[in-house]
Amino acid sequence: LLLPLGAFIAAFAIGLVVWLSRRRLSPLRELQIAVRKREFIVHYQPIVELRTGRCIGAEALVRWRRPDGSLVRPDLFIPLAEESGLIAAITDQVVAHVVLDLNRLLVANRSLHIAVNLSPADVETARILPVIEKALQHTGIRPRQIWLEATERGFVNIDSARSTLIRARELGHAVAIDDFGTGYSSLSHLEGLPLDALKIDKSFIDTIATNSATSSVTPHIIDMAKTLKLKIVAEGVETQAQADYLLERDVDYGQGWLFAKPMPAAEFIAYCRRMKPSA
Ligand code: C2E
Ligand code: MG
Ligand code: MG
Numbered sequence: 001l002l003l004p005l006g007a008f009i010a011a012f013a014i015g016l017v018v019w020l021s022r023r024r025l026s027p028l029r030e031l032q033i034a035v036r037k038r039e040f041i042v043h044y045q046p047i048v049e050l051r052t053g054r055c056i057g058a059e060a061l062v063r064w065r066r067p068d069g070s071l072v073r074p075d076l077f078i079p080l081a082e083e084s085g086l087i088a089a090i091t092d093q094v095v096a097h098v099v100l101d102l103n104r105l106l107v108a109n110r111s112l113h114i115a116v117n118l119s120p121a122d123v124e125t126a127r128i129l130p131v132i133e134k135a136l137q138h139t140g141i142r143p144r145q146i147w148l149e150a151t152e153r154g155f156v157n158i159d160s161a162r163s164t165l166i167r168a169r170e171l172g173h174a175v176a177i178d179d180f181g182t183g184y185s186s187l188s189h190l191e192g193l194p195l196d197a198l199k200i201d202k203s204f205i206d207t208i209a210t211n212s213a214t215s216s217v218t219p220h221i222i223d224m225a226k227t228l229k230l231k232i233v234a235e236g237v238e239t240q241a242q243a244d245y246l247l248e249r250d251v252d253y254g255q256g257w258l259f260a261k262p263m264p265a266a267e268f269i270a271y272c273r274r275m276k277p278s279a
């Protein structure tokens, strides 16, 4: 009788441990733990000059690497991070990675820049600027090699956003508006902002060389960007037809699967070596 009872108790104990360890934590709790354990890494997607095909840098795109090795896309956790205020700590981890991953590459090649995505809260509080300043200390990276991407969506306080962007440029960074065309970007609203570049949202690039209803909007978006006399980056370029169209319209830079997908730091460094940026 004792033997089966012992086996039963052992099986029960093992079952309990497995159940406890698999019990699902709330998404917020999981994200908090991930932040504490620094589970965020960065992939880099090359940005190329359309006229020459030369790589001018990359966008830093965050990924959450779970303990099982799987990667979670930012769309699935950035909204929760923004709502909960965890985004600030995640942005810090992205900045730390950029410096650690690419210090040598950026010092060896001054023409390269890395664009970091900022959430509206990052832009409104300006807390990130001293964080970047500190991260760049004791590296050879120059402030102008760090671009900051801000979306127009979600600014609660446009005045504090503006003063952060002004300060960022005083420090030497370039500032780009991300997902251009999808927000409330009336020109008047953007004209007051200190900007260097506009990134035209993928949804407009998607319609190029199609006959969809919105394809007629894209040339106007490009013209609008041009009237602001800013550098233009087209995001989500997937086909040669799109690249040809953009080149015809004097769009400066492109980013998309046609050129390269986002990749781990080591691959991006190898990519740059292969491409030998001419400049
Ligand atoms: P985004 O800043 O507009 O970044 C461009 C997104 O388009 C990236 O998605 C990129 O992988 C994807 N993409 C680029 N080229 C192509 C293409 O040719 N075809 C297709 N189908 N997709 C393309 P990803 O990496 O999933 O990032 C999604 C969004 O998450 C970003 O959009 C950005 O808003 C946000 N995000 C990413 N990293 C960060 C970060 O470090 N901080 C913050 N606050 N947001 C981030
Ligand atoms: Mg971006
Ligand atoms: Mg974008």
Ligand code: MG
Binding pocket: 178, 179, 201, 202, 235
């Ligand atoms: Mg976009």
